[in-house]
Amino acid sequence: xxxxxxxxxxxxxxxxxxxxxxxxxxxxxxxxxxxxxxxxxxxxxxxxxxxxxxxxxxxxxxxxxxxxxxxxxxxxxxxxxxxxxxxxxxxx
Amino acid sequence: xxxxxxxxxxxxxxxxxxxxxxxxxxxxxxxxxxxxxxxxxxxxxxxxxxxxxxxxxxxxxxxxxxxxxxxxxxxxxxxxxxxxxxxxxxxxxxxxxxxxxxxxxxxxxxxxxxxxxxxxxxxxxxxxxxxxxxxxxxxxxxxxxxxxxxxxxxxxxxxxxxxxxxxxxxxxxxxxxxxxxxxxxxxxxxxxxxxxxxxxxxxxxxxxxxxxxxxxxxxxxxxxxxxxxxxxxxxxxx
Numbered sequence: 001x002x003x004x005x006x007x008x009x010x011x012x013x014x015x016x017x018x019x020x021x022x023x024x025x026x027x028x029x030x031x032x033x034x035x036x037x038x039x040x041x042x043x044x045x046x047x048x049x050x051x052x053x054x055x056x057x058x059x060x061x062x063x064x065x066x067x068x069x070x071x072x073x074x075x076x077x078x079x080x081x082x083x084x085x086x087x088x089x090x091x092x
Numbered sequence: 093x094x095x096x097x098x099x100x101x102x103x104x105x106x107x108x109x110x111x112x113x114x115x116x117x118x119x120x121x122x123x124x125x126x127x128x129x130x131x132x133x134x135x136x137x138x139x140x141x142x143x144x145x146x147x148x149x150x151x152x153x154x155x156x157x158x159x160x161x162x163x164x165x166x167x168x169x170x171x172x173x174x175x176x177x178x179x180x181x182x183x184x185x186x187x188x189x190x191x192x193x194x195x196x197x198x199x200x201x202x203x204x205x206x207x208x209x210x211x212x213x214x215x216x217x218x219x220x221x222x223x224x225x226x227x228x229x230x231x232x233x234x235x236x237x238x239x240x241x242x243x244x245x246x247x248x249x250x251x252x253x254x255x256x257x258x259x260x261x262x263x264x265x266x267x268x269x270x271x272x273x274x275x276x277x278x279x280x281x282x283x284x285x286x287x288x289x290x291x292x293x294x295x296x297x298x299x300x301x302x303x304x305x306x307x308x309x310x311x312x313x314x315x316x317x318x319x320x321x322x323x324x325x326x327x328x329x330x
Binding site: 010014015017018020021066067069071072 | 155197204206244
C-alpha cells in the first residue's frame, strides 16, 4: 500500500487567523522563542499499489483542484510518504 | 401581489448541513413566489426560474467552507444554468459555495477576530442593478443579520480592483468592518449581474415581528425581503 502526503498552507499574503491564535497561546505556555506560527493542512492519500509517477500526477491534480483553493492556499508539497520514512528521525 | 409574480418558482437547494433552507423558502413565499425544494444529489433544477443557495455548514465546512458542496450533482447543472443567465443568490455558506464553484471570485477565510459573529449588520447597497438588488437604490443603507465564522472576504488586489472597476461590489459593510473583509466587501456579483453572493442573511429579515430592529419597531426591519421581490421583478421583465 502506497501513501502520498499533500501539504497545503495559507498563502503568505493571506492573514492566517488560526496561526495567529496559536502564536498568541505559545508564550502563555512558556514558548517565547517562536516569532510566528502559520497553520496548514496535511492530507494522506492511500493507494493499493506503489506510488508511481501516475499516482503522484493524479495527487498533484487533486491537490490543485480539490484539496486546495488557489485563491487562499498554496500546495507546498506532494510527496511519496515512503521518501519521508527513509529520512532517519522523520515520521511520515 | 399579481398572478404573474405568484407564478414564479424559486428553487432552494439543501445540502447535508444546510441550516437556512426553510427560512429561505419562507422568504420566497413571503415575496409572493413559490418555493421549490431542490436536493443536492438530484442533478435537476426542475425548471425553476431562480435559485437560492442558503446558509449553513454544508458538509460541516470540512476541507473548506463550501468546498465539498461544489461537487454535488446539482451544482453541475446550476453552474451551467447560472452561466446561461439564471438568477442565483448565495447567502453565507451559499456565497462560499459560489466562490468554490468559480461562479464568483475570491474566497472567505476566518473572521479576523477569530470569533463567530451574530449581529444585526448595516450594509451599503453599492450596486442596485443586479437581479437580486433592483428594488434598492444605490447608496441605500439596509440592515440584515450577519452570523458566521468564516466571513472574511479575500481576493488578490487585481481581482479587487476589477470588482470595483466593473461595479461588481454589491454590498459593503457600513460603519466598522466586522470581520476584516478586504475593502469592507460584504457581497459581490458576476459580470452579468444574475449571480449574487453575500455573507449576511437577507432571508432572516423578511417579516414584521421577526425582522431586525427598525425605527418602526424592535423586530420590524424587513430589508431582506427586497432581495426576493427584486428577483421577481427581474423575472417579470425578462
